[in-house]
Amino acid sequence: MIDDVKELWRFRELLWAMVERELRIRYKNSLLGFFWSLINPLMTVLVMTVVFKFFLQNQTENYAPYVLSAYLPFLFFNMAVMDSSQSVLAALPIVKKVYFPREILPISSVLANFIHYLLALVVFFFYLFFLWAITGFQITPFTWRIAFLPVLLLTSLALTLGFAFFVSSLNVFYEDVKYVLGVLLYLAFFMTPIMYFSENVYYAAKRHGQEWLYTLYHLNPVAELATTYKKTLVPPGEIAIGAEKVDPLAQNWGLFGITVLVSFATLVAGYSLFNKLKWRFMERP
Amino acid sequence: MSLAIEISDLHKEFILSHSGVGSLKTLALWWKKKSYEKLQVLKGINLNVENGECVAIVGRNGAGKSTLLSLIARVYKPTSGKLVVHGRLAPLLELGAGFHPDLSGQENILFNGMILGLTRKEVLERTPQIVEFAELEQHIDAPVRTYSSGMLARLGFSVAVHVDADILIVDEVLAVGDFSFEQKCYRRIEEFRSQGGTILFVSHNASAVRRVADRCVWLDNGQIADEGDPEAVLKSYESAGS
Structure with a gap:
């Protein structure tokens, strides 16, 4: 595996060229390419806000930025894993002819999406700033917690790369992996505190006297990442649970530690599976 | 002269799958039947190519010509045997x-x-x-x-x-482009050779083989049936076919 990483490093220039190519393709056919791709998260958040604030009459403060802070990373995970699942299969004609480290294919899909996510985060910060200004500087969006963002980003990247290695190599042999993946990612959206809060999960579990459910829920690294993103990016306000308002729970560092471990373990496991399968890509049945 | 490509006792086998597992469904349906069969594509190839040489590979469909080129291009891993390539190698890609x-x-x-x-x-x-x-x-x-x-x-x-590769690998592509471009390609290949480049190519076109190859290798059923002067090898290859 060390040798594979060294070989990959030798080809780093090709990797960057590939990332650049993916971004070019994505933004090629329209000048506003990047802004078009922001429409999905913005519309989603708009709809969720309407549903929550008006239909369900939830009184939580800062609802929209909260949702966005978890939905953007989820979208990165979702898009990167979906894109990379096709990456090897789509490049098969060239893989058949030329040697280059095959892991460049899924990695470049993930990195292109990661760069896209970072750009979206910049837009998100502008939005927070705007919100700060129109609320008369009452909520302070930039707290010391933001210093933790690099760790969060790195963990998300490791987890996503790990998944990308799994699905891109398995999808070569079992083409229905991408359909299964579509269903799982759809379910993951609901099992992740994006449009609701980890506090909803906690109080629901507590009502039934089963607090361990909250821990179980956050053993899912995607859910724990979403919770931590919310607590890192948006200053905690009061959260409405039913009719009453509660203070947000403190960040649970133990659970986040587990997520870091799981993420990097996924990366290592995914990469070694990929390396095991990569010489057989050409010989798929 | 120094060697550009060294191949000794090269074997390649593929796993032939009758069930054609290409989806989880077929995997689930066929998991009991291990209907795999090993297919020997190359059965002990010995071939040395010198720097500056132009070697043509001929043979029937399924003889293992493309597999051999792919192995040299490092697309596959050999099952066993030795394969060393000295210098940079560029495969001529198929249409786009x-x-x-x-x-x-x-x-x-x-x-x-x-x-x-x-x-x-x-x-x-x-x-x-x-x-x-x-x-x-x-x-x-x-x-x-x-x-x-x-x-x-x-x-x-x-x-x-x-x-500017040292070794060019061509898998039957020279039949593209119009006549004048084809001539240009041949000129370019001559130029490449005069600068000491090595070429390895697969062709079904006997006149192309006669025109550019120094040596011809006839691959039959995963083994080298004959090699040497293009004229002689082509003759025995053509007489075996008919």
Whole structure:
């Protein structure tokens, strides 16, 4: 595996060229390419806000930025894993002819999406700033917690790369992996505190006297990442649970530690599976 | 002379799957029947290619010609045996393999050149020559999807011969482009050889083999049936076929 990483490093220039190519393709056919791709998260958040604030009459403060802070990373995970699942299969004609480290294919899909996510985060910060200004500087969006963002980003990247290695190599042999993946990612959206809060999960579990459910829920690294993103990016306000308002729970560092471990373990496991399968890509049945 | 390619006792076997597991469904349905069969494609190849040599490989379909080229290009791993390649190797890509339809000719040159082992700087330096050789000055900024198949072939060939590889691998592609471009390709190949380049190619075109090859290898059923002077090998190959 060390040798594979060294070989990959030798080809780093090709990797960057590939990332650049993916971004070019994505933004090629329209000048506003990047802004078009922001429409999905913005519309989603708009709809969720309407549903929550008006239909369900939830009184939580800062609802929209909260949702966005978890939905953007989820979208990165979702898009990167979906894109990379096709990456090897789509490049098969060239893989058949030329040697280059095959892991460049899924990695470049993930990195292109990661760069896209970072750009979206910049837009998100502008939005927070705007919100700060129109609320008369009452909520302070930039707290010391933001210093933790690099760790969060790195963990998300490791987890996503790990998944990308799994699905891109398995999808070569079992083409229905991408359909299964579509269903799982759809379910993951609901099992992740994006449009609701980890506090909803906690109080629901507590009502039934089963607090361990909250821990179980956050053993899912995607859910724990979403919770931590919310607590890192948006200053905690009061959260409405039913009719009453509660203070947000403190960040649970133990659970986040587990997520870091799981993420990097996924990366290592995914990469070694990929390396095991990569010489057989050409010989798929 | 020094060797460009050393091959000794090279074996390659593929797993032939009768169930054609290509989905989880078939895996679930067929998991009990291990209907795998091993297919020996190359059964002990010994071949040395010297620097500056042009070697043609002939043989029937399924004889293992393309597999041999792919092994040399490091696309497959050998099952057993020794395979050493000295120097940089460039495969001539099939019609636009690796071209992205939405990107311009220019952008595709960059990417293809890099995949063939050049650095970004080297590709950018060579781009004008590549474009000129492919006769695509007018179209180079247009997306590749607007190109005709002849234009794609020209661009692909042009990139491959400009990467300054030591060894060129050609798998039956010279039959593309019009007559004058074909002549240009042959001239370019002559030039490449006069500079000491090594060529390995597969062809079903006997006249092309006679024209450019120094040596001819007849591959039959995964083994070398005959090798040597092109004229003699072609004769025995053709008489065996009929």
